[in-house]
Amino acid sequence: MSGTATSATTPATFLRRIIGNVQALLSLLVLLVILTLVALAPLVAGPDPTSADLSSAFGGPEPGHPLGFDSSGRDMWSRLLHGGQLTLGGAALALAVALTLGVPTGLAAGFYGGWFDLVSGWWVNLIMALPAMVVLLASRAVLGSTVWVLMVVLGILVSPSFFRLVRGTVANMRAEPYVDAARVFGLRDSRIIARHVLIVVRAPIIIQTALVAGLAINLQAGLEFLGIGSGDAPTWGAMLNEAFTNIHQNPLGMLWPGLALGLTSGSLVLLASALRDVLEDRDDQPHTSGPGEHPREADTPTTPRHAGARSELLSVRDLTITYPGADSRPNKVVRGVDLDVHPGEILGLVGESGSGKTQTAFSILGLLPAGGRVSRGSIRIGGTEVVGANERTLRRLRGRTVAYVPQEPMNNLDPSFTIGDHLVEPLCATARMPRSAAWKYARELLHQVEITDPDRILRSYPHQISGGMAQRVLIAGALSCSAELVIADEPTTALDVTVQAEVLGLLRRLRASRGMAVLLVSHDLGVVADLCDRVAVLHRGRIVEVGTTEQVLTAPESTHAQELRNAVLDDVPARQPWSPREVDAQ
Numbered sequence: 001m002s003g004t005a006t007s008a009t010t011p012a013t014f015l016r017r018i019i020g021n022v023q024a025l026l027s028l029l030v031l032l033v034i035l036t037l038v039a040l041a042p043l044v045a046g047p048d049p050t051s052a053d054l055s056s057a058f059g060g061p062e063p064g065h066p067l068g069f070d071s072s073g074r075d076m077w078s079r080l081l082h083g084g085q086l087t088l089g090g091a092a093l094a095l096a097v098a099l100t101l102g103v104p105t106g107l108a109a110g111f112y113g114g115w116f117d118l119v120s121g122w123w124v125n126l127i128m129a130l131p132a133m134v135v136l137l138a139s140r141a142v143l144g145s146t147v148w149v150l151m152v153v154l155g156i157l158v159s160p161s162f163f164r165l166v167r168g169t170v171a172n173m174r175a176e177p178y179v180d181a182a183r184v185f186g187l188r189d190s191r192i193i194a195r196h197v198l199i200v201v202r203a204p205i206i207i208q209t210a211l212v213a214g215l216a217i218n219l220q221a222g223l224e225f226l227g228i229g230s231g232d233a234p235t236w237g238a239m240l241n242e243a244f245t246n247i248h249q250n251p252l253g254m255l256w257p258g259l260a261l262g263l264t265s266g267s268l269v270l271l272a273s274a275l276r277d278v279l280e281d282r283d284d285q286p287h288t289s290g291p292g293e294h295p296r297e298a299d300t301p302t303t304p305r306h307a308g309a310r311s312e313l314l315s316v317r318d319l320t321i322t323y324p325g326a327d328s329r330p331n332k333v334v335r336g337v338d339l340d341v342h343p344g345e346i347l348g349l350v351g352e353s354g355s356g357k358t359q360t361a362f363s364i365l366g367l368l369p370a371g372g373r374v375s376r377g378s379i380r381i382g383g384t385e386v387v388g389a390n391e392r393t394l395r396r397l398r399g400r401t402v403a404y405v406p407q408e409p410m411n412n413l414d415p416s417f418t419i420g421d422h423l424v425e426p427l428c429a430t431a432r433m434p435r436s437a438a439w440k441y442a443r444e445l446l447h448q449v450e451i452t453d454p455d456r457i458l459r460s461y462p463h464q465i466s467g468g469m470a471q472r473v474l475i476a477g478a479l480s481c482s483a484e485l486v487i488a489d490e491p492t493t494a495l496d497v498t499v500q501a502e503v504l505g506l507l508r509r510l511r512a513s514r515g516m517a518v519l520l521v522s523h524d525l526g527v528v529a530d531l532c533d534r535v536a537v538l539h540r541g542r543i544v545e546v547g548t549t550e551q552v553l554t555a556p557e558s559t560h561a562q563e564l565r566n567a568v569l570d571d572v573p574a575r576q577p578w579s580p581r582e583v584d585a586q
Ligand SMILES: Nc1ncnc2c1ncn2[C@@H]1O[C@H](COP(=O)(O)OP(=O)(O)OP(=O)(O)O)[C@@H](O)[C@H]1O
Pocket: 001, 002, 003, 004, 005, 006, 323, 333, 351, 352, 353, 354, 355, 356, 357, 358, 359, 360, 369, 370, 371, 372, 523
């Protein structure tokens, strides 16, 4: 089964995506213009921002003074550009402090947990409990009114936002199997953090940075506006303060610093939202294929099309699933798939790893991972179109018409709840059964999946039962709302051979007794031969052969079905026992 959406984006790809995103491009352009003008203030601003000429007070624009003069006759254009240096510089300092404090401590607390997590958590809670304005006022009284000092204090006050973000993300991934695997390979923690952890947290950090930058600029301007800042120095907040006091004589005076603040913080917020889309591979385009889409290989029509009458239970036509590719162009992982599962039938969906089996199954359930979308085609379950359907329609179908049996039974049971809770909750919520009736029915379901002591199992927590038992419980869950179609994704892969046979036998008996249909996702031809009426073979996202199980397994027509069959070792002579002479011979 595939993992979740992650994007290992190179800087060049990232840049290309930014350029391809109108919102990101426009907000970046606005910010670049503002930053360039502010950085070049000594060259382009003209007169000294502090030199006053009372004879020009409240004067309008004139050559060399495009924005006119303030109440003391100081040039507004010059004050705006020089003021930007203090306002934006102060915000950058606050951000640098917040990042320096929040990110490394968040990484360490999330990765190592333990006493460091506990102690840093207390500190962060303490800082968050402090009223920011009161702390800033007290800091000004104690440390002086220099804008830089106040910005350092502000940086400390906003650092918990980075700490919490990074700690939460890292703590979630600490238990990921690939982190354990990296440890097993003997990698040092510093390398694991640099290689596996930073990649995951960098996108949220970049987004948060853009948001906190906007906040810091506005807080800094707010302090200056209230007169808590650095006195005479020109800043956007101080300009607003001065213009506000003289609003009746010169209402336009508020416009320029207000516009500078609004444009800067607005662009930062828009940039953060666009970055989220770009970095997290979100794609909110309508679900249609566009001219820019390109398959990894030519779209040669190898798919055997059987676009005849559609099954009333499950009918898939021309299904195409797309993810944003590494080069920012759409990557089709399933292409033009046609499938039908008839009532009471077991259809095997087979193919090598990565051929698109799980993606096809998830799209039928309307549960594609983030970034994935059905870019073309139709999926009908019980006559209802799933592609483009709203969540309410999908919820109505899931559990009632179609149910799912996963590959890893243990991962799909919440360790905090008993098996009884797992079975009873959905019965109460979707079938609206009273609790006592739901418990009785859950017991009956466990009987149907051939569990001999249902009362003990209902009271047990997931860790108290075996993998085979857990899979039976999940099958019972799939049966609970009398679904007509069960999608089983490698339901026996995680089980040992004896239990595999038991579960397969159970599925076969349930089909016979309840008449339910099964779409069985598997790469194990033995399982398919044992259970399925028909087989569809997937190769690189396309169906290359469909037929009865006997026909596909005994006389496959397509090369890929032949290859799959040849990979089964049944007819191959067993290897001779190992003998030390083999080593000598090498
Ligand atoms: N979240 C994702 N983001 C991008 N591509 C994905 C994602 N999940 C799967 N893919 C790609 O989709 C293709 C099909 O994956 P899928 O999981 O359906 O394969 P599969 O046939 O079920 O393989 P397996 O038997 O190993 O589970 C693969 O090339 C995979 O790289």
